[in-house]
Amino acid sequence: MSDLLEDLWAAYASTLGFAMVNAFFALATYATLSAGILSFAAVTYGAAGGFLGAQLLLNTTLPLPLIFLASALAGLVMAMIVAALFLRLESHWMALSSLALVLITRVVVLNTPGLTGGVNGLSLPAPLSMIWLVALLALAVFGFWLLDRSWYGIAAKSVREDPSVAACLGIDPRRIQLIAMAVSGLAGGLGGVLMAMMLQFVSPDTFFIHVAFTMIAGVVLGGSHHWFGPVLGAAVFTALPTVMQAVVPDLQDIANGAALLLIMIFLPRGLLDPRAIRLRRAAK
Amino acid sequence: MDLFLAQLLNGCALGALYGLFGIGFGLVFATMGILNAAQGAYASWAAIIAMYAIELAGLPFPLAALAGIAAGGAVAVLVDQLGFEPLRRFGPGNHQAAMLGALITSIAFWIMLDSAAGLMTGQQSLAFPPGSYPATVFQIGPLLLPAMQAVSLLALAVVGGGMHWLNTRTRFGAAMRAVGWDPVAAALGGVNSRVIVVATAGLAGGISGLAGILAGISTANISAGLGQGLMLKGFAAVVVGGYDDIRGTAIAGLLLGVLEVFCAQYLSSSWRDAFAYALLLGFLMLRPRGLFGGGGFTRA
Amino acid sequence: MSLLALDGVRKSFGGVTAVADLSFSVREGAVAGLMGPNGAGKTTVINLISGLLHPDTGTIRIAATDIAHAPPHEIAATGLARTYQNVRLIAGMTALEQVLAGRYLRRDTSLLASILHLPAARTAMRAARDHARALLARVGMDHRADTLAETLSYGEQRRVEIARALAAEPRLLLLDEPTAGMNAAESAEIGRLVHALRDGGLTVLMVEHNMKLVADFCDHVVVMNFGRKIAEGTAAECIGDPAVQEAYFGRRHAQH
Numbered sequence: 001m002s003d004l005l006e007d008l009w010a011a012y013a014s015t016l017g018f019a020m021v022n023a024f025f026a027l028a029t030y031a032t033l034s035a036g037i038l039s040f041a042a043v044t045y046g047a048a049g050g051f052l053g054a055q056l057l058l059n060t061t062l063p064l065p066l067i068f069l070a071s072a073l074a075g076l077v078m079a080m081i082v083a084a085l086f087l088r089l090e091s092h093w094m095a096l097s098s099l100a101l102v103l104i105t106r107v108v109v110l111n112t113p114g115l116t117g118g119v120n121g122l123s124l125p126a127p128l129s130m131i132w133l134v135a136l137l138a139l140a141v142f143g144f145w146l147l148d149r150s151w152y153g154i155a156a157k158s159v160r161e162d163p164s165v166a167a168c169l170g171i172d173p174r175r176i177q178l179i180a181m182a183v184s185g186l187a188g189g190l191g192g193v194l195m196a197m198m199l200q201f202v203s204p205d206t207f208f209i210h211v212a213f214t215m216i217a218g219v220v221l222g223g224s225h226h227w228f229g230p231v232l233g234a235a236v237f238t239a240l241p242t243v244m245q246a247v248v249p250d251l252q253d254i255a256n257g258a259a260l261l262l263i264m265i266f267l268p269r270g271l272l273d274p275r276a277i278r279l280r281r282a283a284k
Numbered sequence: 285m286d287l288f289l290a291q292l293l294n295g296c297a298l299g300a301l302y303g304l305f306g307i308g309f310g311l312v313f314a315t316m317g318i319l320n321a322a323q324g325a326y327a328s329w330a331a332i333i334a335m336y337a338i339e340l341a342g343l344p345f346p347l348a349a350l351a352g353i354a355a356g357g358a359v360a361v362l363v364d365q366l367g368f369e370p371l372r373r374f375g376p377g378n379h380q381a382a383m384l385g386a387l388i389t390s391i392a393f394w395i396m397l398d399s400a401a402g403l404m405t406g407q408q409s410l411a412f413p414p415g416s417y418p419a420t421v422f423q424i425g426p427l428l429l430p431a432m433q434a435v436s437l438l439a440l441a442v443v444g445g446g447m448h449w450l451n452t453r454t455r456f457g458a459a460m461r462a463v464g465w466d467p468v469a470a471a472l473g474g475v476n477s478r479v480i481v482v483a484t485a486g487l488a489g490g491i492s493g494l495a496g497i498l499a500g501i502s503t504a505n506i507s508a509g510l511g512q513g514l515m516l517k518g519f520a521a522v523v524v525g526g527y528d529d530i531r532g533t534a535i536a537g538l539l540l541g542v543l544e545v546f547c548a549q550y551l552s553s554s555w556r557d558a559f560a561y562a563l564l565l566g567f568l569m570l571r572p573r574g575l576f577g578g579g580g581f582t583r584a
Numbered sequence: 585m586s587l588l589a590l591d592g593v594r595k596s597f598g599g600v601t602a603v604a605d606l607s608f609s610v611r612e613g614a615v616a617g618l619m620g621p622n623g624a625g626k627t628t629v630i631n632l633i634s635g636l637l638h639p640d641t642g643t644i645r646i647a648a649t650d651i652a653h654a655p656p657h658e659i660a661a662t663g664l665a666r667t668y669q670n671v672r673l674i675a676g677m678t679a680l681e682q683v684l685a686g687r688y689l690r691r692d693t694s695l696l697a698s699i700l701h702l703p704a705a706r707t708a709m710r711a712a713r714d715h716a717r718a719l720l721a722r723v724g725m726d727h728r729a730d731t732l733a734e735t736l737s738y739g740e741q742r743r744v745e746i747a748r749a750l751a752a753e754p755r756l757l758l759l760d761e762p763t764a765g766m767n768a769a770e771s772a773e774i775g776r777l778v779h780a781l782r783d784g785g786l787t788v789l790m791v792e793h794n795m796k797l798v799a800d801f802c803d804h805v806v807v808m809n810f811g812r813k814i815a816e817g818t819a820a821e822c823i824g825d826p827a828v829q830e831a832y833f834g835r836r837h838a839q840h
Contacts, residue, residue, distance in 0.1 A: 033384075085569060089569075096523055096568060097568040100519075103557075155695075161675045162672060162674055167636075170752060171657055213391045220385070250403075254399050256395055260389075275676045278732045279732060
């Protein structure tokens with residue numbers, strides 16, 4: 001029995017690890033989405049955190065917590081730059097701009113080999129211990145829980161659902177969205193360095209368009225109206241390919257896509273929907 | 285000077301493909317408000333079908349190209365009806381939520397279509413058989429113009445002009461815009477919105493498919509990845525040109541092609557994409573309505 | 585002294601003038617009515633005052649501050665709250681949460697303190713919840729406090745919306761057709777509520793079609809048609825005014 005468990009652990013430990021790393025990106029996307037901004041820029045925050053973290057790991061002897069902190073702050077700085085440039089744009093343009101930013105990120109990463117290793121990327125020696133990952137994710141989730149239960153949470157919900165009503169209640173939508181982007185930057189930057197450590201490698205392809213789409217799919221899949229949705233969605237979206245590979249090896253991508261499509265059509269508000277839960281509770 | 289002119293021509297021919305693809309991509313975004321991640325797959329599929337039409341069915345190039353365009357359109361209609369239509373009917377009323385839902389289903393189709401395209405091509409990069417497409421080279425003064433470059437430029441002019449005419453001069457164009465604004469109101473006003481939506485999707489798929497076929501020839505690379513390259517630049521063309529502005533998209537596509545070729549020639553080939561995307565970002569921030577922004581409509 | 589004063593306010597959309605050279609003022613502590621046929625520009629006026637729209641020319645003062653070009657959240661902070669012609673509650677929130685959102689301006693704690701759940705912030709949040717519950721009781725909705733607001737009846741949603749507007753303890757309350765879609769008993773209840781609010785010192789400007797309500801509760805009435813003010817005075821004066829008769833019932837009727 002314990003052998004079986006050990007085998008299972010060996011087989012799925014890395015899936016679990018990536019699910020947790022992806023949860024950071026999903027949370028970073030959820031952070032802005034929950035204040036009414038559809039943004040893919042978490043990829044860019046991830047790149048900032050990932051490459052800075054990798055350089056610090058390779059070239060300094062800083063303790064891990066400081067490296068995590070520095071990476072999260074790198075994401076935050078990047079997010080504030082993005083906010084200064086994009087926050088005045090209307091929602092459609094914001095989405096498009098952030099997508100453009102993801103494209104530009106890759107070009108910049110490719111062309112600054114001194115910082116990023118360019119095409120070849122950077123290889124990292126030591127793997128990330130699972131304990132760190134669990135602890136940091138717990139910390140992040142705790143942070144989102146605090147946000148949700150605060151005045152910020154109430155204001156963000158209002159801004160997301162109806163910005164002009166929110167404004168007439170005295171809520172400054174830009175201020176709320178600025179906080180949302182700061183949170184997104186912190187989570188994305190931290191996710192970036194964790195991704196780098198998990199892969200033991202970072203390259204221009206680590207933070208590109210597929211990450212943007214995966215994380216937004218994870219958020220919507222899990223449910224974008226509660227902080228647990230992105231965590232759940234990231235887990236499903238990470239595990240799905242592994243499961244599909246075991247079940248239908250040749251058609252795994254097609255099966256992934258079909259699963260995503262079906263969930264979206266039949267559960268448009270995601271797997272975890274607080275509104276539906278409240279409605280069900282009310283019906284009782 | 286000759287080199288300059290020759291590169292200008294190369295840039296325009298490349299840019300014509302971006303413009304063409306962008307017109308298809310922009311059509312879906314402007315009329316239906318959908319940021320369609322699967323659009324690139326239409327181009328890959330059209331190129332693959334056109335190639336097999338030549339290789340396996342032995343069709344002459346023009347017929348094979350038509351088959352490819354039809355395939356692009358058919359795939360687009362399929363994606364629209366399976367992926368977007370359910371959201372229009374049962375989806376959330378909130379505009380942003382609806383946009384997000386359509387983006388996700390389009391990602392789902394992007395994954396499926398790219399993967400299926402990979403199976404179709406045996407995960408390889410294929411090419412049209414040599415001699416299966418027009419390969420004449422015209423000489424205009426000092427310039428050499430390969431027939432397929434001429435076809436690309438012509439295709440952009442015809443499609444761009446045709447779409448502009450359709451959009452501004454016909455009832456179909458007006459109906460497309462009406463459905464884009466508000467499907468419910470359009471249905472009440474007598475526009476059969478489902479027919480219009482299907483026709484728009486098919487048209488957009490066909491146009492992107494044509495761009496895919498031409499790109500498949502000019503790059504001699506037909507694979508599942510063909511569409512993705514087109515999509516990134518086509519997306520840039522749409523934004524720089526203004527997503528509801530066909531003329532702007534066409535010109536922006538040309539501009540991006542020329543910029544790319546000249547950057548590679550005179551500056552640095554590794555930074556050439558950076559210029560294109562920097563232009564894209566600059567426009568998003570400074571002129572979000574595009575090159576000729578102003579007319580047309582916005583989605584508030 | 586007037587709490588709200590519009591002076592020479594004009595707003596046009598494209599070529600269409602929605603509000604033209606509108607001037608009127610509302611005395612502190614008064615209940616003012618804004619009347620007029622459909623399309624007269626009443627809701628545009630409400631949107632101009634609350635900052636969702638900005639006038640092309642003219643000034644809008646609350647107390648002494650010109651807020652014509654201020655953003656809505658700053659106007660709200662000067663003590664203005666409003667309701668909407670078609671109730672606009674926030675999707676996914678319970679009745680209590682709606683009112684709590686309305687309490688944002690009076691949260692008595694910084695956002696950061698609230699996020700960190702500092703003890704003072706937690707006390708303030710508890711106080712805000714109690715206040716919200718009390719307001720729901722005031723509009724007779726406390727028994728539905730934890731119900732998802734979108735599942736409430738239309739009349740109940742209107743009452744929640746009024747409670748939300750009151751949560752910020754405004755000086756000036758804009759009500760845009762507060763009794764639309766309500767039956768006579770519910771309308772009368774809204775009327776009594778407005779009266780009680782005025783007795784508590786609140787200044788109210790309401791768009792209202794219900795003549796009885798206007799006659800019973802408004803100290804002062806402004807009538808608009810085609811974006812212009814066509815009459816102003818007490819309810820009785822306005823209803824008797826030939827221009828008002830003409831606007832509402834047509835020319836022939838007015839001559840009789």
